[in-house]
Amino acid sequence: MNWITFFIDKAVPVVMAVLTLIIGSSLIKVFNRLLTRQVKKSKMDESLKPFLLSVFSVVMKILLIIVVIGILGIPTASFVAVLGAGSLAIGLAFQGALSNLAGGVLLLTMRPFKVGDYIEGSGYSGTVKAIQILYTELITPDNKMIYIPNGTLSNAGIVNYSVHDTRRVDFTFGVGYETDTQHVLNVLEGILNNHELVMSDPEPFIRLSAHGDSAVEYVARVWVKSEDYWTVHFDVLQEVKKSFDQEGISIPYPQMDIHMTN
Template identity: 80%
Template sequence: MNWINLMIEIAMPIILAIVTLIVGLALIRVFVRLLKNQIEKSKLDESLKPFLVSVLSVGMKILLVVSVIGILGIPVASFVAILGAAGLAVGLAFQGALSNLAGGVLLLTMRPFKVGDYIEGGGYSGTVKAIQILYTELITPDNKMIYVPNGVLSNAGIVNYSVHDTRRVDFTFGVGYEADNQLVLTTLKEIVTNHEAVLQDPEPFIRLSAHGDSAVEYVARVWVKSEDYWTVHFDVLEQVKTTFDDVGISIPYPQMDIHTVN
């Protein structure tokens, strides 16, 4: 009977540890779900919400594992020491993951962008959906999801197109050398000033900028609200082509004059 008692003594902690692990994981999932709902309803910054949920979920799972280790009778202090040594080895092996973790903390601390901003960085561009513990989620204009490592973003230049309320739209138009200079300037000015989304302060800038190989180049620079950038960009391009055709201003294609000498 002694061996039966011995088996019971050995099996009970194992069974209790397994039950604790299963129940604990289930409770963590429920708690994280409830916590996520509460955080979503809170007034916390949108950038912090997914990051906070991720950190709390990982933290609770670590505490659960430590509790299970204690139930099995393994000294927690020894386990923590082993875990620290293992963590050092894993850290050396996964330097990229640690870099991404540090990058996430840096991005949330320095706040070069927030959820909802349209950014460009690390070779990618899109609207920020979430800043996770290891990566940032970007949604492209054609609805693709891009997962950019936080380490890449924190170590690269970031262009944030959503910081300011206004942006400048720059245009360059080439016209034939035979075109009347004043007619071109007047036509361009009428087009941009008549567009309802173009701001009149600062005043639109329109000047002849270069004598090209095949055309005279004019620049037009106008200020718009950030959300109207692409609308103005495409509207003005279309209107310039239509109006130039109507008033007889040619838009030349690249060409070369060849002179032969006998």
């Protein structure tokens, strides 16, 4: 009878543990399918969806294992302690990777930028090609690929030049003191108003801004569509030099007079 009692005492927890494992695994699969459907319908970033599904699956399986161990009569407190110690050791070993992982989740959730945006961050600038879990890929204007760790990027200031449809182009021109101020303003106004990509609303802003050491400085500000920023920038610089030469408007540069005595 003692052997039978011993067998029953040991067999029942094992059977219960096996049944719990089978039923729990089935439920986890069902929950995974339901969660997958909901995640696919959401507007969440595509790079983040598989990561969240994997995290949910791993967490549920760990909880199931802890429950099964408890049914078998094994103290779960020591198991959880060992699991915690192991997690701490892994966390310390992969501290940088985990920081990048957390940064990737933050970037994909908060979405300060998206693929195709031109951004500046962590000392780099370029067009976003991809936002991965650990790294963000940028393509520079000269076609270089830059991989920025998400941990670094998420903790730094990010400038997104593609958020708004319009941008302001700022210019500063130095003109000789002998040139008539109204003449300069008229020439600049004509250049800016005649450029087809410069917006009329808000209208261009042109003013004398400073009396420099060797030149009078004029500031000009115009609004353009974001994609036309550099076209307008280079066109206006070229047209100003051409018009100033035609109108006899001097563009001074720093000079030094040296007097020699014998």
